[in-house]
Amino acid sequence: MAEGDARADCYPLADALPVDLADLDPGTNVLVSGPSMSGKRQLVFDLLAPTGVTADPVIVMTTDDPASRIRTGFEDRGVRFDPTTFRVVDATGAPGDSEPAVHRVSSPADLTRTGVAFTQAVDEMGTPDRLRLGFVSISTLLQYVDAERAFSFLHVLSRRTSAAGYLGVYSIDPTTHEDRFVNVVTSIFDAAIEIRERDGDRELRVRGPSDVPPEWTPFPY
C-alpha cells in the first residue's frame, strides 16, 4: 500500500497502486499498459480520481468508449459530472446530445479538432492550475491514424500538459501492436505502469520513477 504522506503540489494517488508510490510530480505523463480485460481502464480512472483524495479537475479524452460510458464509469466512483470540474473530449465520432461537459469531435483521425476541443475544455474550466488528463486509448487511435501521426500527436499533447503542470494518464493494449511501436511510444512517458496476468493472477509493475523498484507485484482484482 502507498505509504508516507503525499507531497504538496504533487498529484496524490492514494491506494490506486499496490506499490509504494504516494504521488506523482506535476507535469508527469504515465502510460498504463495491459491486455484487454485486464482492468487498465479502471486503473486509469483510479489514477484520475483516486478514492479519498481531494478531487482535481479532470478531462478524459476518448477514442474508445463514448462519453456516456465514461460518465457512468466516473459516477459509479462518486465523481460528479459537473462541467466546472469534469469534461470529456469524445473523439469516438459517436452521436450524442449536446451537453456542456462533453466536447465532441467527429473522428479520432481529426487530431487538430481533438486538440481544439482540449483547449476549449481547459478554457471553459477556467484554466485550472491543476488538472488530470486521461487518454483512452492509444490502441484505438492507431486504428485511425498511422504510427507517426499518433506518436506526434501524443508527443505534442503530453508536452503541452507537462508544461502546464498537469498529470497525463494514457492507456494502451500492447498485445495489439508490434513490440517496436510499443517501445517507441513508451519513450514519450515518464513512467509506465504495466499490467499482466500470470496463471489467473493479476500483477503490476511500475517502470520509470527511480525510487520504485520495477518488480512485478500482485495486483488482485
Place this chain on the structure above:
Amino acid sequence: MTASEGGTVLIVDDDREVVRTYRRYLDETYTIREAYGGEAALDELDDDVDVVLLDRLMPGPSGREVLDRIREDGYDVRVAMVTAIDPDFDIVDMGFDDYVTKPTTRDELRRTVASLLELDQHAVDVRQYHSLLVKAAALREGKSTYELDENRAYTDLESRISDLEATLDDEAERLVDDSRFVATLRAIDTAAKREDADG
C-alpha cells in the same frame, strides 16, 4: 522549404500599399509572393508556400473564405490573419494559426512569420524524432548492450535522438499557448495528409 532558403511567404491584401510595405519588411529573408484578392491568393498558392499573411476583409472572397479553401485543399501551410481590429472571435476555432493587428510594425510582422516557421519546424522535428526512435528500436532488437555500444551507427543515432529531445523540450513551454498548440497539431496533420496525397 529547403534549408538554404528562409521560406516563401504569400502576402494577400487588396491594398497594394500594404502589400508593398510587408514585402519591404520581409524580402531580405524570405521569398515573397503577392496577391491582391482572394481568388488571386488561391492561384498563387502551391506547396512551396510556407506562410500566408491573409487580410481578413477583402472584396470578393473574404479572408475567412480563402482560409476555408486552403484547409479544404489540405495545403501544408501556416496562415496568419491580418485584421484591422482585435479579433473578438476564436481564431483557433476558425482555423487560423496566428493573427496580426493592423497597422503592424516590421518587428511584429517578422516575429509572426518566424514563429510560424518555427512551429512548422517543431512538427518536422517530432516526426524526425519518431523516425529515429524507430530506427534505434530496430537496431536494438536481438542485440546485447555491449554490441550496441560498439555499434557506431547506433551510438550516432542515440546522440541525434538526445539532441532532438533537447530541442523539442525547449519548445514545450510555448505549447501552453492555445493557438500555438493547435497550430502545431495542424502542421502535423497537414504534413501527413499532403504526403498521403503525393504518395
